[in-house]
Amino acid sequence: MVNFGDVAMKAKPYRLWIATLAAGLLAIGLSIANRAAISDWLLHVTGEEQLLPQVRGLWQLASNIIRPLPDTADDVPTAFVGANPFGINVFLEQEVEPAKRERVLQMVSQAGFGWIRQEFPWEDIEIHGKGDFEDRRHEPHRSAWEKYDHIVALAEKYGLEIVARLSNPPAWSRAAGDENGTRAPPDDLDDYGDFVAAVVGRYKGRVRYYQIWNEPNIHPEWGNLPIDPEGYVELLKVAHRRAKETDPDCVIVSGALAQTIELGDCIGGYNCNLNDFLFLQRLYDAGAKDYFDILAVNDYGMWSGPYDRRMRPRVINFSRPMYVRDIMVKNGDAAKPIWFTEMNWNAIPDGHPAYPSYGRVTDEQLARYVVEGYQRAQEEWPWVGVIFYWFFKRPHDLEKDQAWYYFRMAEPDFTPLPVYDAMRAYTDTCCD
Numbered sequence: 044m045v046n047f048g049d050v051a052m053k054a055k056p057y058r059l060w061i062a063t064l065a066a067g068l069l070a071i072g073l074s075i076a077n078r079a080a081i082s083d084w085l086l087h088v089t090g091e092e093q094l095l096p097q098v099r100g101l102w103q104l105a106s107n108i109i110r111p112l113p114d115t116a117d118d119v120p121t122a123f124v125g126a127n128p129f130g131i132n133v134f135l136e137q138e139v140e141p142a143k144r145e146r147v148l149q150m151v152s153q154a155g156f157g158w159i160r161q162e163f164p165w166e167d168i169e170i171h172g173k174g175d176f177e178d179r180r181h182e183p184h185r186s187a188w189e190k191y192d193h194i195v196a197l198a199e200k201y202g203l204e205i206v207a208r209l210s211n212p213p214a215w216s217r218a219a220g221d222e223n224g225t226r227a228p229p230d231d232l233d234d235y236g237d238f239v240a241a242v243v244g245r246y247k248g249r250v251r252y253y254q255i256w257n258e259p260n261i262h263p264e265w266g267n268l269p270i271d272p273e274g275y276v277e278l279l280k281v282a283h284r285r286a287k288e289t290d291p292d293c294v295i296v297s298g299a300l301a302q303t304i305e306l307g308d309c310i311g312g313y314n315c316n317l318n319d320f321l322f323l324q325r326l327y328d329a330g331a332k333d334y335f336d337i338l339a340v341n342d343y344g345m346w347s348g349p350y351d352r353r354m355r356p357r358v359i360n361f362s363r364p365m366y367v368r369d370i371m372v373k374n375g376d377a378a379k380p381i382w383f384t385e386m387n388w389n390a391i392p393d394g395h396p397a398y399p400s401y402g403r404v405t406d407e408q409l410a411r412y413v414v415e416g417y418q419r420a421q422e423e424w425p426w427v428g429v430i431f432y433w434f435f436k437r438p439h440d441l442e443k444d445q446a447w448y449y450f451r452m453a454e455p456d457f458t459p460l461p462v463y464d465a466m467r468a469y470t471d472t473c474c475d
Contacts, residue, residue, distance in 0.1 A: 082094075082097070085097040085100070085101070086348060086350065087350040088100070088101070088104060088350065088352055089101060089103075089104060089347070089350075089351060089352070089353070090344075090347035090348035090349065090350050090351025090352070090353075090360065090361065091347055091348070091351070092348070092408075100347075100351070100353060103353045103355070104352060104353050106353075106355075107352070107353070107354050110354060110355075112354055112365075113354070113365040113366050113368060113369035114369050114372050114373070115365055115368045115369065115372065115424070115426065116368070116372045116377040116426070117424075117425055117426065119372075119377040119378060119426075120378065121377070121378060121379065121380045121425065121426045121428075122336070122337075122378060122379060122380060123294070123336065123337055123379075123380045123382075123428045124380045124425065124426065124427065124428040126157065126158075126204075126428065126429060127156075127157030127158065127204075127429070127474075128157075128417065128420070128421060128427075128428065128429055128430055128474075129155055129156045129157055129158065129417070129429070129430070129432075129466075129470055130156060130157070130158035130159065130160060130206070130382075130384075130429045130430060130431035130432070131151055131154075131156045131158070131159060131160070131431055131432045131434070131435050131452070132159070132160045132161075132384075132385065132431050132432065132433050132434035132435065133147055133148075133151065133159045133160070133161055133434065133435050133436075134161075134162075134434065134435075134436075134437065134438060135147060135148075135159075135161055135194045135197075136161070136162060136163075136164065136167060136190060136191070136194070137437075137438045138438050139438070141193055143438070144193065144194065144197060145197055146457060147435060147436065148197050148198065148200075148201045148203060149201065150435075150453065150457065150459070150463075151201070151203065151435060152201040152202065152203060153467065154463060154466050154467040154470065155466065155467060155469075155470025155471060156203070156432075156466075156470070157202070157203065157204060157429075158203060158204045158205070158206060158429050158431065159198060159203050159204075159205055159206070160205075160206045160208060160254070160384055160431045161194060161198075161205055161206070161207060161208065162207075162208040162210060162211070162257075163191055163207045163208065163209055163242055164210065164211040165209065165210065165211055165212050165213055165216075165235070165238050166211045166212060166213040166214070166225075167187065167211075168187045168188065168191065168238070168241075168242070169187070169213060169238055169241070170187055170213060171213075171215070172215050173215070173234065173237075174237075176188060176241075188245065195246055195249055195250060199249065204251070204252065205250045205252065206252040206253070206254055206296060206384070206429075206431070207242065207246070207250050207252065207253050207254065208254040208257055209238070209239055209242060209253055209254065209255060209256070209282070210226070210254075210256050210257050210264075210298075211225065211226055212226070212227070212228065212229045212235065216229035216230065216231070216234050216235070217229055217230050218230055223266045223267050223268055224263050224265075224266030224267040224268070225263075225266070226263055226264050226265065226266050227265065227266025227267065227268055228265065228266065228268075228274065228278055232277060232278055232281045233281065235278060235281060235282060236281040236282060236284070236285040237285070239253070239255075239281075239282045239285045239286050239289075240285040240286065240288070240289045243285075243286045243289040243290050243293055244289045244290070247289065247290045247293075248290075251290075251292060251293055251294055252293070252294045252296055252337075253282075253286055253293055253294070253295060253296065254296040254297070254298065254299070254339060254384065255278070255279050255282045255283070255295060255296070255297065255298055255335070256275065256278065256279075256298035257298050257299055258298060258299055258300070258301040258341070259271075259272075259275040259298045259322075260272070260300055260301055260303065260316065260317045260318075260319055260322040261301040261303055261315075261316040261317070262315045262316055264298075264301075265315070267315075268315065269307065269315050270307050270315050270316065270317040270322065272317070272322050272325035272326050272329060273325065273329045275298065275326070276326055276329040276330060276331045276334070279295075279297065279298070279331060279334045279335065280330075280334050282295070282334075283295050283333075283334040283335065294336045294337060295334065295335045295336050295337070296335065296336070296337045296338075296339050296382065296384070297326075297331070297335040297337065297338050297339050298339065299339040299340060299341050299384040299385060300319040300322065300323060300338075300339065300340045300341065300367065301316070301319060301341055302319055302340075302341060302342070302343060302359045302363055303316045303317070303318060303319060303359075304318055304356075304357045304359065305317065305318060306318060306321070307321075319340070319363075319367065320356065320366060320367070320370060323338075323367060323370050323371075324370055324374075327370070327374040327376070332374065332375075332376055335379075336379065337379060337380055337381075337382050337428065338367070338371060338376075338379055338380070338381050338382070339381075339382050339383075339384040340364050340367055340381055340382075340383060340384070341383065341384060341385040341386070341433075342361060342363065342364055342383045342385070342386045342416075342430075343359070343361075343385070343386065343387060343388070343389075343401060343402075343433075344360065344361045344387070344388045344402065344412060344416065345359050345360060345388075345401060345402040346360075346402040346403075347360050347361070347402075348361070348408075348411075348412050348415065349361045349412055349415045349416040349418075349419050350415065350419060354366075361416060361419070364381055364383070364424070364427070365424075367381060368381060368424075368426055377426070380426055380427065380428040381424075381426060381427050381428070382427070382428045382429045382430070382431070383420070383427065383429075383430040383431060384431050385431060385433035385434075386413075386416060386430050386431065386432060386433060387409075387413065387432060387433045387434075387450045388401075388402060388404045388408070388409050388412045388413070389401035389402055389403060389404065389446060389447075389449050389450055390403075390404055390405065390406050390408075390409045390449045390450075390460075390462075391403050391446050391449040392449070395446070395449075396444070397444060397445055397446040398446065399446060400446050401446055401447065401450075406460060406461045406462070407461060409460075409461070409462050410460075410461040410462040410464070410465035411465070413432065413462050413465065413466060414465050414466065414469045416430070417430060417469065417473075418473075421473075432452060432466070433450050434450055434451060434452070435451070435452050435453060436451050436452065436453040436454065436455060436457070437451060437455055438455060439455050440454070440455050452466075
């Protein structure tokens with residue numbers, strides 16, 4: 044067995060030599076050769092656009108030599124990877140006017156997307172109590188299914204597949220109500236199982252893909268409670284069983300893993316985030332392998348571009364899903380795919396008062412990075428299936444003071460941003 048500690052000690056002088064040589068060659072090359080070509084090459088290995096970060100990136104990239112790199116088992120046949128890879132997140136349930144829901148899907152379809160990820164919130168469907176699917180929050184009362192029936196019909200009209208995200212329990216499902224957060228799991232998992240069965244039964248033959256929960260490894264998606272991988276497996280197990288009993292052809296997508304390096308330390312019940320790698324391994328240890336067909340992750344590029352190839356477990360970049368794939372391979376799950384249920388860079392304006400907690404790119408960079416992110420995944424990662432851009436638009440601009448608002452592809456009034464045109468051009472030519 045290789046002792047990687049010994050290898051690292053022996054490799055340090057070699058690493059220094061590699062990095063020094065690379066920096067020297069870069070300096071010489073930039074003075075005598077085509078600077079644009081060299082800069083483009085550096086961008087495609089470090090994900091950085093400026094000279095000094097590129098030099099630093101080369102230095103860090105050299106450390107890949109002394110680290111065990113992920114085993115991604117690229118030669119293993121993988122299910123659910125041959126479909127249209129272009130997906131996008133939408134908030135159709137928040138659009139009050141049916142005509143606006145339709146306009147969203149018109150633009151989504153015209154841009155070449157084949158999938159939408161749409162939440163079917165439990166709290167918005169089984170609103171007032173167990174088995175009660177009437178919406179009495181406004182006059183006149185109506186079926187709580189009405190809006191979702193319309194969404195499904197529109198998706199069919201525009202040839203779009205749906206991944207239905209089943210999350211957000213109603214307050215009545217917990218004795219403590221919302222005391223532990225509005226997204227805390229229900230007291231009785233069978234209540235959630237009944238909801239899953241109701242949705243799957245209603246849309247059997249029309250919706251096939253169901254995502255069970257969202258980001259269960261971070262706050263507040265598991266409420267104001269300590270992160271609980273084993274508890275999530277119990278919820279996933281119930282949902283899987285009830286969904287498959289109702290529609291044996293349905294496909295279960297796991298709750299998306301959020302990228303985080305935190306270790307689950309809670310402060311007063313908050314900030315309970317658990318490293319996605321540790322969370323996933325504990326899922327497998329608890330038997331989750333039998334209860335999902337597709338593993339979902341979120342893949343945000345953060346502070347560097349899609350071709351950042353630096354492999355460091357405590358660095359969040361676009362290459363991070365390779366480590367997730369390695370964990371799947373080590374647990375005998377290489378035949379399953381990874382889908383990116385959220386992918387993007389953040390185009391928060393320079394000078395915006397909100398802290399750029401998701402990184403910051405220009406609108407022009409965003410348009411390039413998103414296309415290149417799809418390109419890299421398609422060319423290099425045969426185990427990746429559908430990638431869902433986060434997100435198309437919000438129904439209003441009331442959140443423009445928050446950093447996350449600037450992941451949008453279009454303004455609330457449907458004005459498209461440069462990334463929309465870039466994706467439309469790419470999907471027109473990429474996959475003929």
